[in-house]
Amino acid sequence: MAKKKVKNFRKYIIWFWGISLGTFSLVILLFLSASWGGLGALPTFEELENPENNLATEVISSDGKTLGKYATENRTPIKFKDLPQNIIEALVATEDERFYEHSGIDFRGTTRAVLKPGSGGASTITQQLARMLFTGQKSRNKIKRVLQKVKEWVVATKLERQYTKHEIITMYLNKYDFLNQAVGIRSAARIYFGKEPKELDIQESAMLIGMLKNSSYFNPLRRPKLVKQRRNVVLKQMNRNEFITLKEKDSLQQLNLGLDVHKEGHSEGSATYFRSYLQKYLRKWVKENPKPNGEQYNIFRDGLKIYVTIDSRMQKYAEEAIEEHMSNLQSYFFQEQKTNKTAPFYELEKSEINTILERAKKNSDRYKRLKIAGKSKNEIDKIFKKKTKMSVFSWKGNIDTIMSPIDSIRYYKYFLRSGLLSIEPESGHIKAWVGGIDNKHFKYDAVAQQKRQVGSTFKPFVYATAINQLKLSPCEEFPNIPYTIPKGKYGIPEEWTPKNSSDEYGGMISLKGGLAKSVNTMSVRLIDMVSPRNVVRLAKSAGIESRIRANPSIALGAVDLSLIEMVSAYATFANKGLRVAPMILTRIEDKNGTVLQEFIPETKEVLSEESAYVVLDLLKGVTLSGSGVRLRLPWEKPGYVTGHPYKFTNPIAGKTGTTQNQSDGWFMGIVPNLATGVWTGGEDRATHFEGIAKGQGATMSLPSWALYMQKCYADQTLNISLEDFEKPENISIKIDCGEKPDEELEEESDKDKEVEPEPEEDTEF
Numbered sequence: 001m002a003k004k005k006v007k008n009f010r011k012y013i014i015w016f017w018g019i020s021l022g023t024f025s026l027v028i029l030l031f032l033s034a035s036w037g038g039l040g041a042l043p044t045f046e047e048l049e050n051p052e053n054n055l056a057t058e059v060i061s062s063d064g065k066t067l068g069k070y071a072t073e074n075r076t077p078i079k080f081k082d083l084p085q086n087i088i089e090a091l092v093a094t095e096d097e098r099f100y101e102h103s104g105i106d107f108r109g110t111t112r113a114v115l116k117p118g119s120g121g122a123s124t125i126t127q128q129l130a131r132m133l134f135t136g137q138k139s140r141n142k143i144k145r146v147l148q149k150v151k152e153w154v155v156a157t158k159l160e161r162q163y164t165k166h167e168i169i170t171m172y173l174n175k176y177d178f179l180n181q182a183v184g185i186r187s188a189a190r191i192y193f194g195k196e197p198k199e200l201d202i203q204e205s206a207m208l209i210g211m212l213k214n215s216s217y218f219n220p221l222r223r224p225k226l227v228k229q230r231r232n233v234v235l236k237q238m239n240r241n242e243f244i245t246l247k248e249k250d251s252l253q254q255l256n257l258g259l260d261v262h263k264e265g266h267s268e269g270s271a272t273y274f275r276s277y278l279q280k281y282l283r284k285w286v287k288e289n290p291k292p293n294g295e296q297y298n299i300f301r302d303g304l305k306i307y308v309t310i311d312s313r314m315q316k317y318a319e320e321a322i323e324e325h326m327s328n329l330q331s332y333f334f335q336e337q338k339t340n341k342t343a344p345f346y347e348l349e350k351s352e353i354n355t356i357l358e359r360a361k362k363n364s365d366r367y368k369r370l371k372i373a374g375k376s377k378n379e380i381d382k383i384f385k386k387k388t389k390m391s392v393f394s395w396k397g398n399i400d401t402i403m404s405p406i407d408s409i410r411y412y413k414y415f416l417r418s419g420l421l422s423i424e425p426e427s428g429h430i431k432a433w434v435g436g437i438d439n440k441h442f443k444y445d446a447v448a449q450q451k452r453q454v455g456s457t458f459k460p461f462v463y464a465t466a467i468n469q470l471k472l473s474p475c476e477e478f479p480n481i482p483y484t485i486p487k488g489k490y491g492i493p494e495e496w497t498p499k500n501s502s503d504e505y506g507g508m509i510s511l512k513g514g515l516a517k518s519v520n521t522m523s524v525r526l527i528d529m530v531s532p533r534n535v536v537r538l539a540k541s542a543g544i545e546s547r548i549r550a551n552p553s554i555a556l557g558a559v560d561l562s563l564i565e566m567v568s569a570y571a572t573f574a575n576k577g578l579r580v581a582p583m584i585l586t587r588i589e590d591k592n593g594t595v596l597q598e599f600i601p602e603t604k605e606v607l608s609e610e611s612a613y614v615v616l617d618l619l620k621g622v623t624l625s626g627s628g629v630r631l632r633l634p635w636e637k638p639g640y641v642t643g644h645p646y647k648f649t650n651p652i653a654g655k656t657g658t659t660q661n662q663s664d665g666w667f668m669g670i671v672p673n674l675a676t677g678v679w680t681g682g683e684d685r686a687t688h689f690e691g692i693a694k695g696q697g698a699t700m701s702l703p704s705w706a707l708y709m710q711k712c713y714a715d716q717t718l719n720i721s722l723e724d725f726e727k728p729e730n731i732s733i734k735i736d737c738g739e740k741p742d743e744e745l746e747e748e749s750d751k752d753k754e755v756e757p758e759p760e761e762d763t764e765f
Contacts, residue, residue: 055303055591056187057282059275062429062586065312066190067271070279072300074264075183077174080166084198087185087205088169089243094209094234096125097241100165104156123152129172130155178208179215181264192220194260202244203252206234224257231257271315273419273435273445278308278584285588289597303591309429309583313718317711318420318432325704326418326437327395329680332694333416344414345686347661356684360409393441412441417683419446419563420704422676425571428580428601431674432708446679447563451546454566455557455697456518457657457666457677461539461569462555463515463618466526467733468611469534474618475737477508483525485552490532498524498556512737515618516626518656520556527555541606542569543579557657563679570668571675573619573653574725577612579604609728616725617735619653619670627656627698628667631706646706650722656702662688662695667702669709672721678704 056071069076092099104126123131130152159168178188185208189197193204200208210230211218220227232253239249263269279299286297297304337343345353361367361384370380384406391398392408393415403411415437422432435445444450466472482505484497498520505521514522527535532550539548544565548554564582572579581602588596606612622628631648650671657666663685668677680700682688689695712720 054183054301056183057299057302057304057306059271059278059306059308061308061310061312061315062431063311063313067308067310067312067315068269068275069187069264070275070282070299071181071183073177073183074181074187075174076186076303077184078170078186078197080170082196082198083170083173083185084200084205086202086243087173087197087200087209089241090202090205090209090234090238091125091169091173091212093237093241093243095128095212099125104158104160105153124156125172126156126159126168127152129168129175130159132172132175176212177215178211179219180221187264191262191264192259194262202238202248203231203235203255204258206238206252207231207257210234220257220259221261224259228257268440270312270319271310271433272439273447274308274310274315274430274433274584276439276443277433277435277445277448278306281584282306285597297590304596305589305591305593307586307588309424309427309431309586310433311431311718313715314422314432314712315434317715318422318434318708321704321707321711322418322420322434322437323395324707326416326680329694329700329703330395330416333689334414336690336694337414340690344410344682345684346688346690348686352686356413356686357406357409360413361406364405364409366405393438413683413687415442415683416680416687416700417442417444417446418678418680418701418704419450420676420678420708421447421563421567422674422708423567423571423582424673425574425670425675426580426673428568428571428583429586430582430584432676444683449562450679451560451562452664452679452681453557453659454559454561455657455659455664455666457566457655457668457697458539458554458557458559458561459515459518459523460573460615460619460655461542462523462527462530462535463511464573464607464611464615465530465535465538466511467614468538468607469530471733472511473734474512474614474621475510475734477510478514478522478525480507480509480519480521481505483521483528485524485528489528490550490552492552496524496552510737512618512621515655516621516624518627523555524552527552538606539569541579541604542572543581544569557659563677566666566668567675567677570670570677572606573612573615574670574672574675575612576609576726576728577605577607579606610731610733613725613728613731614733614735616653616670619655620651622656623648623652623654623669627696628652628654628669628702630698630702631669646710648706648709651724653725654702654705656697658692658696661685662690662692665695665697665700667697667705669702669705671709672723672725674712674720676705676708678702680704 054071054073054075056069056074056076058069058076059067061067066076102124104124133155163171173185175184177183178185178192180191182188182191185197188208188211189195189200189204192208193200195204207220207227207230210227210233211220213230217223218227218230235244235249235252238244239246244252282299286299290296333344340346342348342350342353345356348356366384367380370383375383385404387402387404389400389402390405390408391400392403392411393399417436418434419436420432420434421430423430433447435447435449436442480500482497482499484495485492487493487495500520509517509519509522511522511526513519532552532554535554536548536550544561546559546561546565548559551558568579568582581604583599583601585599587598590596623631631646631652631654633647652669652671654667654669657668658664664679664681666677666679668675670676678701680697689700693699709720712718713722
C-alpha cells in the first residue's frame with residue numbers, strides 16, 4: 001500500500017513539473033515567437049528610432065507665441081527638459097511606481113494584477129507607450145488580448161534597450177491623446193490651462209495625468225466633478241510616494257480644476273482668418289518646395305515650424321477692438337431694423353430679397369451636402385424650411401435655439417461684418433489680420449478674399465498723382481464750383497458733373513481743404529488734370545493688383561478693392577514713396593529646426609520721397625479738421641453714434657470713406673511705423689444703415705482703428721511711433737498753408753465740442 005502511495009506521489013510530481021515546464025516552455029516559445037514576428041510584425045530598429053507620428057505644423061508669431069496649428073493630430077512634441085518636475089512625479093506615482101527599477105515589464109505588478117483583478121499595475125509606462133506606438137488599442141477578445149499583451153512586453157523591452165527612461169517619459173506624454181484636440185502634453189497644457197507645460201502647477205499636472213486612465217471618460221469639459229475626483233487620486237498617489245506632503249495634498253485637493261480653455265481648432269483661437277489664408281499659401285508652397293527625396297511636405301503631419309510676421313499682442317488688440325466696437329455698432333443696427341419692413345435690407349423688392357436668400361442657401365454647406373446625397377430640389381426646400389436645433393452667433397455668446405435653416409440664413413444677414421489689417425510700412429510685415437467678426441460663423445475673409453467699393457479712400461491716389469506729376473502744393477487753391485468732364489473724353493458716354501454732398505459751392509478751396517472735407521469737385525478736377533490712366537498707373541505701382549478701369553469715376557472711389565491692397569498701398573506713403581510688398585512669412589523650418597526657406601521683402605519705388613511726404617501732410621489734415629477729427633475731439637450729436645473721446649494728440653495721417661447708400665465704411669490711418677485699415681459693412685450691399693450719420697466711415701470703421709491704436713500705444717513694448725513723419729531735406733513744395741499748429745488746436749479742443757465729422761461724399765457716376 002505504501003509503495004502504491006509513493007508511486008502515485010511520484011506521478012503527481014512528474015505531472016506537476018511536466019505542466020510547469022510545459023507552461024514555462026510555452027511562455028518562452030510564445031515570447032520567442034512574438035520576438036520573431038510570429039504574432040505580427042514587430043517594429044524594426046529604424047521604426048523604434050523614428051516612430052511614426054503625426055506632428056502638427058506650428059504657426060509662430062514674430063514675438064515667439066504659437067498662434068495656432070495645422071494638424072491631423074494636434075501634437076507638438078517637446079523635450080524632457082521642457083517638462084515640469086511635478087508632472088513627471090505625478091506620472092510615475094500614478095502609472096508606474098517602479099518605473100526606474102524595471103526594464104519595461106513590472107513582474108510584481110503583473111502578478112498582483114493576475115491574482116487580484118482590478119488592483120492595477122498590469123501595464124508599465126513603457127508598455128503603454130508600446131501599445132500607443134505599435135500594438136494598437138486593447139482587444140476585447142481575451143485570447144487576442146493575451147497575445148497582444150505578449151507583443152506589448154516584447155516591444156516594451158526593446159524600447160527600454162533603445163531609449164533612456166527620460167526619453168520614454170517624453171515620448172509617452174508627447175503621444176497621448178488628451179482629447180478636445182489636445183494630442184500630447186504641450187497641446188493639453190495650452191488647451192486646458194493656456195500655459196506651456198513648464199508653467200503647470202502641481203494640481204494642473206495632476207489633472208492631466210489623471211486623464212491618462214481614460215481621457216474620453218475623464219473629460220474635464222464634460223465631467224469636471226469626476227475629473228476632480230480623479231485628480232485627487234493622483235495627488236494622493238503623489239503623497240504616498242513622498243513627492244508632496246500630506247498638508248500639500250489636503251490643500252491641493254480642495255482647489256477647483258482652474259480650467260482656462262483655449263481651443264486650437266481651425267476656427268478657434270487667435271488670427272483664425274490669417275491662418276486660413278496662410279494654409280492656402282502653404283498648400284501651394286509645399287508643391288513648389290519638395291523634400292530632398294522628391295516627396296511633398298505634409299503641413300498636417302510633418303511638424304513644420306512656420307514663422308510669421310503677425311505680432312500676437314497686436315493681433316489680440318485688433319480682435320478686441322473689432323469686438324468692442326462692432327458689438328456696440330450692431331446694437332444700433334438692430335434698433336434701426338425694428339422699423340424697417342424689408343429688414344435687414346433697403347431699396348429691395350421682395351423678389352430681390354428672395355433671390356439673395358436663395359443664393360445664400362445654395363452657397364451653404366448644408367445645401368451642398370444634401371445635393372451630394374442626391375436630394376431633389378423639393379426635398380432640399382422642405383429641409384431648409386423645417387425647424388431644427390442649432391447654435392447661432394450673437395455678440396453675447398452662441399445661442400442654442402430652434403430655427404429653420406432658411407431663417408438662420410436671414411438671421412445672419414442682419415450682422416454687420418468688419419475687417420482690420422495692420423502693416424509695418426518699412427518691412428511690409430503684416431502685424432495684425434482680422435478678417436471678420438467670428439470665423440466659425442462668418443468664413444468670408446474681409447482682408448484678402450473680399451473686394452468692396454472703396455469710396456473716398458481712393459482719393460489720395462488721385463492727389464498723389466497730381467502732386468508727383470505737377471508738383472502741386474497742399475496750399476494750391478482752385479474754385480469750389482461744379483466741374484464737368486465732357487462727353488467722349490476718356491470714353492465716357494455722357495458729360496459728367498458730380499456734386500458735392502452738401503451742395504455747397506463758392507470761393508476757393510485748397511488741396512488740403514479739399515481732401516480733408518472730401519470735396520468731390522476737387523478730386524474730379526485733379527483727375528482730369530493728370531488723366532485717369534496715370535492715376536491707375538500709380539495705384540498699381542503702389543500695390544493694387546485688382547483691375548481698375550481708367551475712368552474718371554475712380555476719382556470718387558468707384559472701384560472694388562480688397563483691404564490688403566488698400567493698406568499696402570497706403571503704407572507706401574509712410575515709407576517715403578517706396579513700396580514694400582506685404583509679407584506674412586519670415587521663415588519655414590522642418591521638425592528638426594532646419595531652415596527650409598527664408599523670406600525677403602520685395603521693394604519698388606512708386607513716387608518721390610517729397611511727394612509721399614506731401615500726401616501724408618494732406619492726410620494729416622483729415623484728422624485735424626476733416627472727417628477724421630473724431631480721433632482728437634470729443635463730440636456728441638443727436639442721431640450720431642457717440643463713443644469715447646479718443647483724444648489722440650500725435651500726428652496721424654488718415655482718410656475715411658463711405659460708399660453709395662452707406663454700404664461700406666472705411667478708415668485708413670497711418671503713423672510713421674504702422675499703417676492700419678478698417679472696413680465695415682453688411683454681407684450684401686443692401687444691408688446698411690439708412691442714413692449717413694451712422695453709416696459713414698467715421699462712425700462704422702474709425703472707432704475700431706482708434707480702439708486698436710489705443711491698446712497698441714498702451715503696450716509700450718510695441719514701440720508704436722508717437723512722432724511726426726520724417727520730413728525730407730530741401731523740400732521744394734510748399735506745405736505750410738498758415739493753419740494753426742497742432743499744439744494750438746489741442747488747447748482749443750475743449751471749446752470745440754460742437755465739431756463733428758464731415759460726412760463722406762456718396763459715390764456718383
